Amino acid sequence: MEGRVLGQARGVDEAPVEALVEEATRRSAVIWVRGEDGREQPLWHLWHAGAAYVVTGGLEQPWPGGDGAVLVTVRSRERQAGRVVQWGAAVEQVAPGSARWDEVVPLLAAQRLNAPDGPRQAERWARACRVLRLVPAS
Numbered sequence: 001m002e003g004r005v006l007g008q009a010r011g012v013d014e015a016p017v018e019a020l021v022e023e024a025t026r027r028s029a030v031i032w033v034r035g036e037d038g039r040e041q042p043l044w045h046l047w048h049a050g051a052a053y054v055v056t057g058g059l060e061q062p063w064p065g066g067d068g069a070v071l072v073t074v075r076s077r078e079r080q081a082g083r084v085v086q087w088g089a090a091v092e093q094v095a096p097g098s099a100r101w102d103e104v105v106p107l108l109a110a111q112r113l114n115a116p117d118g119p120r121q122a123e124r125w126a127r128a129c130r131v132l133r134l135v136p137a138s
Contacts, residue, residue, distance in 0.1 A: 018136065020084075020085050021074075021085055021087050021136050022047065022050070024074040024084040024085045025045075025047045025052055025072070025074050025085075025087075026047035028045075028074045028075070028084075029044060030042045030043065030044055030045070030075075031043055031045050031052060031054075031072050031073065031074055032072070032073040032074075032075065033054075033063075033064050033070050033071070033072055033073075033134070034064060034070060034071040034072075034073070035063070035064035035065035035066045035070050036065055036066030036068055036069075036070075037064070037065040037066065039064045039065060040064060040073070041061070041062060041063070041064035043056070043061050044061065044111070044112075044113075045134075046104070046107055046108050046111050048104055048107055050135070050136070051089075051133045051134055051135045051136070052072065052089070052133075052134040053094070053104050053107075053108055053131060053132065053133055053134070054131070054132050054134065055108055055112070055125055055129050055130070055131050055132075056129060056130050056132060057128065057129040057130050058124065058125075058128035058129040059116060059124070059128070059129075060125070060129050063130070063132070066091075067091050067093070068090075068091065069088055069089065069090060069091070069137065070088070070089050070091055070134065071086060071087075071088055071089075072086065072087050072088075072089050072134060073085075073086045074086070074087075087136050087137075088136070088137040089134035089135055089136055089137060090134075090135045090137050091132055091133075091134060091135075092132065092133040092135060093130055093131070093132055093133075094131040094132065094133055096125075096126035096131075097126070100133070101126075101131065104131065104133075105122050105125065105131065106122070108125075108131065109121055109122055
């Protein structure tokens, strides 16, 4: 799967493109992720430290398939059909109990609306879900 922002030409300064990916993704409540099987799934997410984080599986949102590269589409809030930016991402699983887990899970938990188990959701995520880090590929 193409790892660059769609429409980005080779040899173009990537800093403005990276800034667009970050700004658009950070501002969006939902991203659309297309997995290896071609299905596209809307996912709530958190943008943090240069990557999008999602919680999938169990009682949480379904993952559109595969652990390889995915394609992320950020749509306009004003016009749901309008694409702001589309970017390729490498998928990394965040291990429960790792330093990254301890850093990002409280932030994700604060964003999770209507959690069925309230403050115990991080325990459920560690047991029955996956926290994935979507890293923009260059």
